[in-house]
Amino acid sequence: MTLVLGIDIGGTATRAVVTTLGGTRAGSGRAGAANPVTVPAAEVAANLTAALTEALSTVDRAEVGAAVAGAAGASRPAVLRAAFDTLGVRCPLHVVGDAVVAFAAGTDAPAGSVLISGTGAVAAEVREGDLVRTADGLGWLLGDLGSGFWIGRAAATATARALYRGAPPGRLVELVCAEVGERAGDPFVAAVYERPPRELAALAPLVTTAATAGDPLALSIMDEAAGHLCRTLAGVREPGDRSPIVLAGGVLRQCLPLRQAVHDRLTAAWPDAPLRTAGPAEEGAARLAARLLEASSRRRPARS
Amino acid sequence: MTLVLGIDIGGTATRAVVTTLGGTRAGSGRAGAANPVTVPAAEVAANLTAALTEALSTVDRAEVGAAVAGAAGASRPAVLRAAFDTLGVRCPLHVVGDAVVAFAAGTDAPAGSVLISGTGAVAAEVREGDLVRTADGLGWLLGDLGSGFWIGRAAATATARALYRGAPPGRLVELVCAEVGERAGDPFVAAVYERPPRELAALAPLVTTAATAGDPLALSIMDEAAGHLCRTLAGVREPGDRSPIVLAGGVLRQCLPLRQAVHDRLTAAWPDAPLRTAGPAEEGAARLAARLLEASSRRRPARS
Structure with missing residues (x-):
């Protein structure tokens, strides 16, 4: 048994990776969402x-000794086990929360905190592969402060206010108007309400673009988002804690102005804590699988 | 011509009143929503x-000399004029914004500010029957901070957080759980997302009940709502302005803890401004109609 399997069951894609115990990739696969x-x-x-199937196509599946899948919210291990049976994969499978996988994708430490901003936003305290406590993660309507949805909605609100004030439009207002497709006061707001609310998350990358170009409105939205995220983290982490903090999720991983603003605040609040950015979630899952396989080898030493 | 007609075209009801020029009611009618x-x-x-029809049933419609209708957002005067023709009402009809009518329902002054919190929230500067400028009024998804929807959503978020923390439930959490129908962590949040978002406004009266009973969580939501509303008003009103401020909308008119919190903040910010609570909007519309009729009588004196 020299290989492990890591799976990330995300809201928009499913990713699987087969690695050696040392983390070298031996196979990978990707498909559409599998979040139930x-x-x-x-x-x-x-x-x-x-x-x-794609991830296993390049390896000997009898060599896969352990699998870990990370899934947001309610997961259905039975469906995953059925897929394993179909594909003739016989190794143990562990399904864990996506925050546990995100933490492992940023550090090998056994305990610490993870702060996730993707389409949603959540912070968690992780210890020995378990979630100890979480904060926010309440979804777009009730929470997810500082998430991609939150940033997109803040951009729409700021644009509507700027249009009503008749202020000279900056870069962000121009980008948002072009995306939403209307250009003045009421029609802009009406156009926003014609879309499903969750689609506001699609405006978040425009805020990144405008903030990177120095637009003050976009920078103030990023700063406010960073403030929300750091307050969410403070809900699961004590002052003076020196364990690592992992930043994860598509928005925090890819939006550099937000990550910088969060980095600055966290460094000020926890100056002695190592700060890491998570790699791909499926690699975090594979790391956890490798740890489980090694632990079980120690418990049941191979006959020699 | 001794009578005037006032009409309030609201989001949930249509109200009409016929009054004398002095404001004495001569007839009134009510029907379902007529907001296009x-x-x-x-x-x-x-x-x-x-x-x-109901409002005019008790009066001689030939005596009605002017009519004013207040309507939120886009109004369709043509539909109203067609109804006038059908009913044989021949007086001039003026359609104005609901903020103009709300202001007139609180004061006879020609100019000042109006702050409305109902299902939505908006502030406006009014001068001689015209809207000079407005703030917020961006709807439940983008704004309406401090509105009935906002208060209801804040109650749902506060309840979800309290359930996750495992804190002893206070009066507000108990009321919200009983209304939403679930009693623990995830199931509560899931139950909220199963309803149409706008129905969160139905939780606002529970916050009023709990705040009146002294529940600290409910009082803090009311205080935050009051802060939002006062900041919205500050967007259309200069410091030191001594013109009257009218508080209007179903939430500000009926929710005493919120009105008290708003009252305290506004008195501190504009100590020299008279503060009034609006009466029924249709009566404000009738007042405006009486003013228009009197002004036109002065311009064209009756032959004697």
């Missing part, structure tokens, strides 16, 4: 099977 | 006609 909260059951099974 | 933004055109016409 947002996707029909038949599609969940098809996407899981597709991602796994 | 939320109601189909045929229903708009039917509800307008129903409310007007």
Whole structure:
């Protein structure tokens, strides 16, 4: 048994990776979403099977000794186990929360905190592969402060206010108006309400673009988002804690102005804590699988 | 011509009143919503006609010399004029914004500010029956800070956080859980997302109840709502302004803890400004109609 399997069951994609115990990639696969909260059951099974088939196509699946899957919210291990049976994968499978996988994707430490901003936002305290406590993660309507949805909605609100004031439009207002497709007062607001609310998350990358170009409105939105995220983290982390903090999620990983603003605040609040940015979640899952395999080898030494 | 007609075209009801020039009620009528933004055109016409028919049933409609209708957002004067023709009402009709009517429902002054919190929230500067400028009024998704929707959503968020923390539930958490129908962590949040977002406004009266009973969580939500509303008003009103401020909308008119919190902040910010609570909007519309009739009588004196 020299290989492990890591799986990330995200809201928009399913990713699988096969690595050696040392983390070297031996195979990888990708398919559509397999989150049972947002996707029909038949599609969940098809996407899981597709991602796994691709990842396993380049390796001897009898060499896979352990698998870990990270999933947001309610997961359905039974569907994943059925896919394993179909593909003839016989190793133990562990399904854990996406925050646990995100933490492992940023550090090998056994305990610490993880702060995630993607489409949603959540902070968690992780200890020995378990979630000890979480903060926010309440979804777009009730929370997710500092998430991609939150940033996109803040951009729409700031644009509506700027249009009503008749202020000279800056870079962000121009980008948002071009994306939403209307250019003045009421029509802009009406156009926003014609879309499904969650689609406001699609405006977040425009805030990144404008903030990178120095637009003051976009920078102030990023600063406010950073403030929310750091307050969320403070809800699961004591002052003076020296354990590592991992920054994860698509928005925090890819939006440099936000990550910088969060970095500055966290460094001020926890000056002695190592700060890490997570790698791909499926690699975090593979790391956890490698740890489990090594632990079980120590408990049951191979006959020599 | 001794009578005037006032009409309030609200989001949930249409109200009409016939008064003397001095404001004494001579007839009134009520029907369902006639706001063209939320109601189909045929229903708009039917509800307008129903409310007007009832209000005019007790008076000689030839005595009605002027009519004013207040409407939120986009209004359709043509539908209202058609209803007038059907009912044989021949007086001039003026359609104005609901903020103008709300201001007139609180004061006879020609100029000042109005702060409205109902299902939505908006502030406006009014001068001689015209809107000079407005702030917020961006709807539930982008703004309406301190509105009934905002208060209801804040109650749901506070309840979800309290359930996750495992804190002893106070009065507000108990009331919200009983209304939403679930009692623990994830199930509560899931139950909230199963409802249409706008229905969160239905939780606002529970916050009023809990705040009146002294619940600290409810009082802090009311205090935050009051802060938002006062900042919205400050967006349309200069420091030192001594013109009257009118508080209007169902939430500000009926929720005493919120009105008290707003009152305290406004008195501190504009100590020399008279502060009034608006009466029924249709009476404000009738007052405006009486002023218009009197002004036109002065311009064209009756032959004697």
